[in-house]
Amino acid sequence: MSPVSRGFHRRRQDPAESAGRVPPGQYVTKDFPVLSAGPTPHTALGQWTFSIGRGGQQKTWSWAEFRALPSQDVTVDIHCVTKWSKLDTAWQGVSVDTLLELAGHDGPFAMAHCDGGYTTNLPVPDLTGGKAWVAYAYDGQPLAPEHGGPARLLVPHLYFWKSAKWVRSLELRDTNDPGFWENYGYHIYGDPWREQRYAGD
Amino acid sequence: MEAVDGNAIGGLLHEVFGTEMTDAASVCGSCGAARQVAELVVYLRAPGTVVRCRSCDSVLMVFVKIHDRTCVDLLGLAAFG
Amino acid sequence: MAGTALRRRLTWQVAKVSAVTAETASVRTLTLDVPDWPGHQAGQHLDIRLTDEDGYVAERSYSIASAPGEPVAITVERLDDGEVSPYLTDELRAGDDLELRGPIGGYFVWEPEDGGPLLLLAGGSGIVPLRSILRHRERAGSTVPVRLLYSSRTLNDVIYRAEFDRPASGVEVIHTLTRNQPPGWSGYARRVDVALLAEVAWPAAAMPLAYVCGPTSFVEAVSQALVQSGYPPERVKTERFGATGGT
Numbered sequence: 401m402s403p404v405s406r407g408f409h410r411r412r413q414d415p416a417e418s419a420g421r422v423p424p425g426q427y428v429t430k431d432f433p434v435l436s437a438g439p440t441p442h443t444a445l446g447q448w449t450f451s452i453g454r455g456g457q458q459k460t461w462s463w464a465e466f467r468a469l470p471s472q473d474v475t476v477d478i479h480c481v482t483k484w485s486k487l488d489t490a491w492q493g494v495s496v497d498t499l500l501e502l503a504g505h506d507g508p509f510a511m512a513h514c515d516g517g518y519t520t521n522l523p524v525p526d527l528t529g530g531k532a533w534v535a536y537a538y539d540g541q542p543l544a545p546e547h548g549g550p551a552r553l554l555v556p557h558l559y560f561w562k563s564a565k566w567v568r569s570l571e572l573r574d575t576n577d578p579g580f581w582e583n584y585g586y587h588i589y590g591d592p593w594r595e596q597r598y599a600g601d
Numbered sequence: 602m603e604a605v606d607g608n609a610i611g612g613l614l615h616e617v618f619g620t621e622m623t624d625a626a627s628v629c630g631s632c633g634a635a636r637q638v639a640e641l642v643v644y645l646r647a648p649g650t651v652v653r654c655r656s657c658d659s660v661l662m663v664f665v666k667i668h669d670r671t672c673v674d675l676l677g678l679a680a681f682g
Numbered sequence: 683m684a685g686t687a688l689r690r691r692l693t694w695q696v697a698k699v700s701a702v703t704a705e706t707a708s709v710r711t712l713t714l715d716v717p718d719w720p721g722h723q724a725g726q727h728l729d730i731r732l733t734d735e736d737g738y739v740a741e742r743s744y745s746i747a748s749a750p751g752e753p754v755a756i757t758v759e760r761l762d763d764g765e766v767s768p769y770l771t772d773e774l775r776a777g778d779d780l781e782l783r784g785p786i787g788g789y790f791v792w793e794p795e796d797g798g799p800l801l802l803l804a805g806g807s808g809i810v811p812l813r814s815i816l817r818h819r820e821r822a823g824s825t826v827p828v829r830l831l832y833s834s835r836t837l838n839d840v841i842y843r844a845e846f847d848r849p850a851s852g853v854e855v856i857h858t859l860t861r862n863q864p865p866g867w868s869g870y871a872r873r874v875d876v877a878l879l880a881e882v883a884w885p886a887a888a889m890p891l892a893y894v895c896g897p898t899s900f901v902e903a904v905s906q907a908l909v910q911s912g913y914p915p916e917r918v919k920t921e922r923f924g925a926t927g928g929t
Contacts, residue, residue: 402739402781403696405732407773410740410765431763434602437647439658482648483738561648584649585665585672598667603898606922609743611786612729615692624788639789640920 441515459503493535507572520579724818728784749817798826805896886912
């Protein structure tokens with residue numbers, strides 16, 4: 401280990417507020433850091449669509465149609481692979497369960513596709529059973545572009561790189577192909593409670 | 602986090618390639634744009650380090666620190682050095 | 683000498699802080715005693731690495747503020763929500779260790795034989811590497827003409843103000859204060875734009891060399907304006923610090 405820098409410490413977590421809620425190696429932050437692998441896309445709502453399906457068989461919603469779907473207000477803890485965790489984050493969005501039912505499609509795996517070209521892969525069982533949403537509001541406000549607006553995937557039980565910003569479709573697949581970060585060495589699944597940050601962890 | 606430029610990864614590149622690289626030439630594999638590394642677009646802590654073409658935004662290089670190793674992907678470049 | 687500085691192996695080493703100097707309310711210059719320093723070029727930077735007791739590591743880059751031949755120094759602006767900068771400006775004291783590697787950089791550097799006339803454009807703490815260039819020019823006895831255009835929020839945010847109040851021979855310093863100005867201020871009071879550059883910059887026909895450093899948005903706006911006014915892109919060197927100037 402490098403020599404310790406006298407008096408330096410990362411932002412400390414308050415043990416009382418986070419008992420049992422913080423996965424190994426994480427610290428709690430009150431900020432909401434913005435991480436990005438590329439420029440922030442700006443898609444006009446009139447152009448925005450969300451699709452789910454496979455190949456030529458997609459169910460697609462316009463922004464107005466999507467916003468008319470039944471939505472949920474959820475409060476969840478989120479965990480970033482760069483070691484910060486943020487507790488009690490409040491979102492509004494459409495449950496992926498709802499989207500899959502309406503699409504009438506199935507598949508063991510899904511690839512999220514996003515404006516700007518970002519992708520991430522997930523097993524469909526991690527998107528269902530009340531575990532995932534396509535979220536368009538954060539903390540009572542429309543989701544800001546820097547945080548993934550108009551809408552992002554929200555899958556809080558996995559590291560937050562799986563909660564793909566600027567999501568435009570979920571493509572159902574038979575194979576668990578790696579998405580953007582998975583391709584560059586991040587873990588194919590990403591369970592923060594087993595500290596699955598990198599391939600092989 | 603706002604983008605910076607290739608100057609910001611001078612230390613990382615020196616560590617990986619063993620020499621100063623910020624003034625090295627790069628050619629984008631997608632659009633052919635030729636630039637010095639210092640003038641490329643860099644996203645730090647993305648969570649990894651992502652280097653993109655200033656002309657077409659294509660990913661040119663990705664660096665990920667996996668435990669004690671630095672993994673390097675240069676497949677977006679047509680030429681480098 | 684310059685060739686040696688560029689081709690050496692880059693390794694982390696432990697330096698000692700020899701002095702901490704206040705430049706402004708939120709800016710400090712750290713003078714460092716680096717045991718194995720190979721010398722540097724004006725415009726280069728170094729990387730700092732901080733480690734806490736749990737093994738958590740944070741790394742940042744800072745431009746070298748001093749000229750080649752002077753003791754190594756970096757100038758750091760404290761960002762209120764920064765993870766590293768408040769430690770460097772408020773906690774570190776003379777006698778403390780600081781792990782660093784450097785010098786780094788082969789693009790954003792200037793030597794007298796690179797010529798001019800020089801146009802240096804600084805946004806906030808982007809002044810740091812440009813100050814190294816100015817000090818190097820003076821120490822080398824260069825007569826290359828220089829115009830420094832330095833954009834700050836207020837007069838109290840101007841770093842190295844005393845130095846710039848008495849610039850070296852052949853150096854013109856032009857300030858612009860973008861947020862507020864002292865009573866009686868007759869200088870520029872807005873962000874650098876094409877019109878301001880038209881009044882201040884060397885004409886393109888003079889074949890100037892420009893160095894632009896500061897937050898990304900400043901560098902983008904200024905470098906585009908320079909190219910728009912006829913500067914060949916290869917004569918405009920840029921160094922972007924990001925929105926928060928390096929954290």
